Amino acid sequence: MSNEPSTQRSSPSPSSGLVCLVDDDGLVRRGLERLLRSHAMKVEGFSSAKSYLSWLDSSTIEGPCCLVLDVCMPGLDGLHLQKALADHGVPIIFLTGHGDVPTCAAAMKAGAVDFLTKPVEEEKLMTAIGLALKASISSRREAHERVAARSRYQSLTPREIEVMSCVIAGMLNKQIADHLGAAEKTIKVHRGRVMEKMGVYSVADLVRAAQAVGITPFEVSSPA
Numbered sequence: 129m130s131n132e133p134s135t136q137r138s139s140p141s142p143s144s145g146l147v148c149l150v151d152d153d154g155l156v157r158r159g160l161e162r163l164l165r166s167h168a169m170k171v172e173g174f175s176s177a178k179s180y181l182s183w184l185d186s187s188t189i190e191g192p193c194c195l196v197l198d199v200c201m202p203g204l205d206g207l208h209l210q211k212a213l214a215d216h217g218v219p220i221i222f223l224t225g226h227g228d229v230p231t232c233a234a235a236m237k238a239g240a241v242d243f244l245t246k247p248v249e250e251e252k253l254m255t256a257i258g259l260a261l262k263a264s265i266s267s268r269r270e271a272h273e274r275v276a277a278r279s280r281y282q283s284l285t286p287r288e289i290e291v292m293s294c295v296i297a298g299m300l301n302k303q304i305a306d307h308l309g310a311a312e313k314t315i316k317v318h319r320g321r322v323m324e325k326m327g328v329y330s331v332a333d334l335v336r337a338a339q340a341v342g343i344t345p346f347e348v349s350s351p352a
Contacts, residue, residue: 145192194260217271
């Protein structure tokens, strides 16, 4: 199958977008491709997680996009691909013929939009895809913000990380100085550098950046 997104003569509906399918079962994949194209959606089909990742690394995606993903596949399976895509912000719908409660729970806990079983009902699949496409723009933006915040966080010194943790805990400069055993003037300097390096102008913005990175008050270790 060609990896060029298919285009339809009719204009796509407002909820349409690019849907990527990853399933090693060719019959299932081609059937889903036909179904989605009948709804005026652009579709990309892949027989493995590896081929999808190669395409993703070399492609620029504009507009809504989501992934319909099989769970059990040779090589990289669905759950591991979901983990590999954590920083891409691609909404995922799992579609499997071998689902179980622990697998479903793990997928949903990691942020999957839905977990459907084969043979899937058209209405359920289209509803899930509609939700995923609507969420995709904000999901990708949030993922980009997480990556950017993590990069900025990694530029902080150990002392700046300590100061940042105190600031997001709501502590004043004097309290931070007492807590860390440093002069208040020194804390002011560190605080200014933290704000500059993190690219924020208020404590509220710093708290949001910390949440994006996964930092909690008084945590001084680097995020996983």
